[in-house]
Amino acid sequence: MPELPEVEAICRKLNEAGIVGGRVVRARFLRPAIARPQIASEIEAAIEGRILSRIDRRAKNLLLHFSGGFVLRVHLRMTGHLFVIPDARLMSSNTRACVEFSRHRALVFEDPRALGRIHLHTEEEMRELLAPLGPEPLSAEFTPEWLRNAAALSRKPAKLFLMDQNSVAGLGNIYAAEALFHARIDPAKPMNQLRRAKLEALHGSIVRVLNDAVQSACKAYSSPARFSEAESFSCFVYDREGDSCLLCRRKVRRIRQGGRSTYYCPGCQK
């Protein structure tokens, strides 16, 4: 379920997995199409023998930095997952790519739908590629003032604005809907028509929703077995069409925006 919180949790987990500092023994794309339009075999050759120096995240991208100034950018799209296994021979059938380190330890990219993408760039290309992205919503750069200025420049419906990675980086269908619910904003409302107080509320709800979700995602990935429902992120509107709103009891509605489902409460969000 990869929006910002899940990608962030994966990033932290990878950093604790003990592969940073290791040398790549072998890289393999089991499904070369996930590198398109790049050539999988060229990425494999470019990575082999290099040291993995750092792993970080920007928006929903995982960035694996290698010696020599190369960056492997992994985007999980809908169903991708990235994790370390102790032995590459334990790979599942959904594994689309794999980076092996010493003693068969392997970083695997699993993706049943194979919509995810892996590309290789130089550090410089990477900077240019990421430059258009909006601010990280959990960084100091993302302030109510910033949101007010950006909002004034956009006539997009609020939900589409939030999902645009070049507005705010990392929000997806679930957390955009949840943030709008908590700020009591109608998802169809054009951004530039929102009052100042609403934008303040929206800023606060984005930060709160994402922080909560990062916490749950980290717990979920650290101890999947004993992960209690109580501490998991729970949605007020997402995927609750026809159920009654947890605050006002009116029925949650589903509408279509930009080809995706948007869930909202007509009572709470005017």
Add this chain to the structure above:
DNA sequence: AGTCACCTGATT
């Protein structure tokens, strides 16, 4: 701004 394509699996 809307539609499709990319893929596969789950649900209706």
Add this chain to the structure above:
DNA sequence: AATCAGGTGACT
């Protein structure tokens, strides 16, 4: 059999 899915980029 048809529809839906947490994302994005390339079309119109």
